[in-house]
Amino acid sequence: MTPTHEIPSHPTITFTVNGEACSFIMGDGSHELPPSYTLAQTLRERLGLTGTKISCDHGACGCCTVLMDGKAVLSCMLLTVECEGKEITTIEGLGNPVTGAIDPLQQAFIDNTAFQCGFCTPGIIMSAKALLNENPSPTVEDVKEALAGNFCRCISHYHVLDAVIATVKKGGE
Amino acid sequence: MKEYRFIGKSTPRKDALDIVTGRTKFINDLTVPNMLYGKVLRSPLPHALIKNIDTGEAMRLPGVKAVLTYKDVPDWMGGLPLHVRILDSKVRYVGDAVALVAAETEDIGEEALRLIKVEYESLPAVYDVEEAIQPGAPQLYEQFPGNVLPQGIPAFGPHSLRELVIGDLEKGREEADFIVEGSYAYENIPNPLPPESPGAIAAWEGTDTLNVWSASQGPHMIKVSLQRRMGSINLHSMGTPVGASYGSKFMSWQYVLPAAALAKATDRPVKFCYGRSEHLAAFTVRLGSRIHGEVGIKKNGEVTFLSGDWLVNTGAFSETSQAMVAVGCGEVQLMLRCPNWSLKPKVVCTNRTASGQIRGFGGQELECALLPLLTMAMEKADIDPVNFFKRNYVKPGDGYYWRDGNWWVCRGIDYTKAMEQGAVRFGWKDKWKGWLKPSSVKGVKRRGIGVGVHGNADVGEDVSEAYVRLDPNGTATIYSGLAEHGTGQRSNICKMVAEILQLPLDRVSVTPNDSRVNPYEMGPVGSRGTYAIGSAVIAAAEDAKRQLFEQIAPKFAVKPEDLETEDGMVYVKGKPGTGIPWIKGMDYDRTVMGRGRFEPDFALPNFMMIFTEVEVDTETGKVELLRVVGATDVGQIIDPPGIVNQLNGCLGSAGIDSALFEETVIDTQLGRIMNPNMIDYKWRTFAELPEMEHVILETPIPSHRFHAIGVGEIATSPGPSAILMAVTNALGVRIHDYPLTPDKVLSALGKINTAKRRVK
Ligand code: FES
Numbered sequence A: 001m002t003p004t005h006e007i008p009s010h011p012t013i014t015f016t017v018n019g020e021a022c023s024f025i026m027g028d029g030s031h032e033l034p035p036s037y038t039l040a041q042t043l044r045e046r047l048g049l050t051g052t053k054i055s056c057d058h059g060a061c062g063c064c065t066v067l068m069d070g071k072a073v074l075s076c077m078l079l080t081v082e083c084e085g086k087e088i089t090t091i092e093g094l095g096n097p098v099t100g101a102i103d104p105l106q107q108a109f110i111d112n113t114a115f116q117c118g119f120c121t122p123g124i125i126m127s128a129k130a131l132l133n134e135n136p137s138p139t140v141e142d143v144k145e146a147l148a149g150n151f152c153r154c155i156s157h158y159h160v161l162d163a164v165i166a167t168v169k170k171g172g173e
Numbered sequence B: 001m002k003e004y005r006f007i008g009k010s011t012p013r014k015d016a017l018d019i020v021t022g023r024t025k026f027i028n029d030l031t032v033p034n035m036l037y038g039k040v041l042r043s044p045l046p047h048a049l050i051k052n053i054d055t056g057e058a059m060r061l062p063g064v065k066a067v068l069t070y071k072d073v074p075d076w077m078g079g080l081p082l083h084v085r086i087l088d089s090k091v092r093y094v095g096d097a098v099a100l101v102a103a104e105t106e107d108i109g110e111e112a113l114r115l116i117k118v119e120y121e122s123l124p125a126v127y128d129v130e131e132a133i134q135p136g137a138p139q140l141y142e143q144f145p146g147n148v149l150p151q152g153i154p155a156f157g158p159h160s161l162r163e164l165v166i167g168d169l170e171k172g173r174e175e176a177d178f179i180v181e182g183s184y185a186y187e188n189i190p191n192p193l194p195p196e197s198p199g200a201i202a203a204w205e206g207t208d209t210l211n212v213w214s215a216s217q218g219p220h221m222i223k224v225s226l227q228r229r230m231g232s233i234n235l236h237s238m239g240t241p242v243g244a245s246y247g248s249k250f251m252s253w254q255y256v257l258p259a260a261a262l263a264k265a266t267d268r269p270v271k272f273c274y275g276r277s278e279h280l281a282a283f284t285v286r287l288g289s290r291i292h293g294e295v296g297i298k299k300n301g302e303v304t305f306l307s308g309d310w311l312v313n314t315g316a317f318s319e320t321s322q323a324m325v326a327v328g329c330g331e332v333q334l335m336l337r338c339p340n341w342s343l344k345p346k347v348v349c350t351n352r353t354a355s356g357q358i359r360g361f362g363g364q365e366l367e368c369a370l371l372p373l374l375t376m377a378m379e380k381a382d383i384d385p386v387n388f389f390k391r392n393y394v395k396p397g398d399g400y401y402w403r404d405g406n407w408w409v410c411r412g413i414d415y416t417k418a419m420e421q422g423a424v425r426f427g428w429k430d431k432w433k434g435w436l437k438p439s440s441v442k443g444v445k446r447r448g449i450g451v452g453v454h455g456n457a458d459v460g461e462d463v464s465e466a467y468v469r470l471d472p473n474g475t476a477t478i479y480s481g482l483a484e485h486g487t488g489q490r491s492n493i494c495k496m497v498a499e500i501l502q503l504p505l506d507r508v509s510v511t512p513n514d515s516r517v518n519p520y521e522m523g524p525v526g527s528r529g530t531y532a533i534g535s536a537v538i539a540a541a542e543d544a545k546r547q548l549f550e551q552i553a554p555k556f557a558v559k560p561e562d563l564e565t566e567d568g569m570v571y572v573k574g575k576p577g578t579g580i581p582w583i584k585g586m587d588y589d590r591t592v593m594g595r596g597r598f599e600p601d602f603a604l605p606n607f608m609m610i611f612t613e614v615e616v617d618t619e620t621g622k623v624e625l626l627r628v629v630g631a632t633d634v635g636q637i638i639d640p641p642g643i644v645n646q647l648n649g650c651l652g653s654a655g656i657d658s659a660l661f662e663e664t665v666i667d668t669q670l671g672r673i674m675n676p677n678m679i680d681y682k683w684r685t686f687a688e689l690p691e692m693e694h695v696i697l698e699t700p701i702p703s704h705r706f707h708a709i710g711v712g713e714i715a716t717s718p719g720p721s722a723i724l725m726a727v728t729n730a731l732g733v734r735i736h737d738y739p740l741t742p743d744k745v746l747s748a749l750g751k752i753n754t755a756k757r758r759v760k
């Protein structure tokens, strides 16, 4: 009377990253994903998606921002196990997967030189993208509010605001 | 003014696409096969001897490959003069390194740190710069009695500037209409806090070759400065894009040496990146700067003498503080024409995290402490500060002692016009109501204005070398060890070369930052990117062009000087129809290599003035920064959005905000930094941006091919003192204790009684 279906002792977790399904077996074995892994760690260390940056690792700076079901989240503050069934988008997944064209927001960052060192840039672009998903025609004040959790030490803020507003204007044309 | 094809035009940064798509690989994005992770056990005590250290249990943890203590690390040294071991039997600040671990994962490494048992013998600690020099004060180093470091820096030559003694103080005293004296300080030791914490990967090849990848502002200098200290090894230094530095990642031995020691002990590559609180608590902060000074002024605003003791608190060691003192002593003469000086610096060690290289490099620290004294003098003479700076900022023909101890005569430009236009844009005349007078008062809100100035003649410091290689397919490659740390300078040198060779920008590129490939490069520090690095690259491009024409001239049967090139075609001047592509002239199996070198030149000071307007709420004590206007003259803008970005940088990285809310707070009972995280260490957010404008003039600078001079480094420097002046004027009472947090404002207004000042 051996049971045929045992509950697996190592549960798996499955979610989508940039349109592709990925699953991990959770556990402390060498090929498993430790339950303590944050989403940021999983993205960077297991999926090679190093575009997502870790700065404070503490929920304070926004460098690790990614989209979860279209909304901005701090990937350093989320455990990977919390992502079951979610759709995650990282900076690498913006743009058109068919044509390979970058997102208009990314183009606006290039056109406005909306960065200096660029370390904060992926997080800022993802926060701005989440805002535009929710509100396609934000005011400058809305943008400032939405990006208030994003640290930029080089003070590229002014050019970032120009870039986001330029995207809004282009979208409205 | 000459119209250029690329220079002065807004062009996308060459690295822009990688940055906005997340493809840029910063140091912590890199891995090397078989790599281990380095971790550092840090001291919980500010000053102690290590009596016993037991690493057995940590060593037995599976996945741990090495645990090093002071007993078994190589004797590689850092500091100026060399006095800092990677690990020592004595710890000198909370956060000082006690042991190093290399492990298969970061988590294992951290677990191992917890298993190391250390017995300390606690020693008394000292934090205040003046207490540290008292007889009987705790001594940090045996070789530095009284905690005072020897002055001078060999790299600046045998006469490197140690103090400023010029003229005759007595004469200056006699000539003064007013003399003021006082003690002021800028010692809130703000953290430049780049978003990327410092880090490196080290891997040995055999026993005598070390490969280092690092986030460094001067990767080539890692090779130059460390390989000798490490026993004459070959050090290959690969620089990664730097997630900003603001000067702080120039002296990279603090992270390169531990990684190299662990890599040696394990015979595997080791990555060591600071964690965030480690970065905030144990990496370098600004110098502490305190002045006891006296200054004489005439009614017309002429300064007749300045004397003072400049006490520089460098924390647990000197990374390069004597160099910063030398440059600071130079820079103060640019800000202030004065015939009689006696400024005596003292660099002092105390039991807190070390101070190190940060933009402003000594000058910002000195001037921020000095400005309250100068403004009191201006107030006595009843002179408008803009007029004071106009009269006293260095002019062509004026001389000054620079860091090398030599007397240099300014061959730069007169910045009076930039000051005047900045004042007009700011509306200074309308808002300036006199000393200690607000520009407006509405209920509990009082507004005030202030202005600061700073200049630096390091735009031409040190040597740069570059090569430019031309390939027959009509492309140019720049060989330069220039790091990209946010200024866009790697892109800008492409613009310079594209301009000279008249090549489309996408046909010009820079080699990877690798010391095996590139010639000597000091690095983009002190605003030297445009003049020093740029001139080396320009010379290499001109040399390559000359050789190209020499090769091709026989085909046209003309002299090389008669040729011109555009878009990879060569033709006889004035006859575009004669053009042939480079490949026809050179053949497919040849390249041309041009060489360029820049020699130091300290005769061209740059200039930055910052006007600020603040609003102080006298009920809450909160100071709000409303508006900033920057004024400068750069000769020729290379990249318009780039320079605006750099000037906007005046707020962060231990700049303007170090007068408003940024500070590293030390608990002087325990010696600990109380705010080593990005919530308690305050920084400016998108929601709190002041209005920001810049007046950027372009008066051609004679010594540069495109008549340009750099200014980025000093964008932060004039800001803090301008804020102090603005708040003082808004309140109508003197306030000078950086940063001007609400408690200090309210106590200046007599509304609260703050307990004894925090001692740093
Ligand atoms: S790294 Fe996630 S918020 Fe700072």
Ligand code: FES
Pocket (backbone or CB within 6 Å): A115, A116, A117, A118, A119, A120, A121, A151, A152, A153, A154, A155, A156, B195, B243, B244, B486
């Ligand atoms: S661009 Fe450097 S921190 Fe934002």
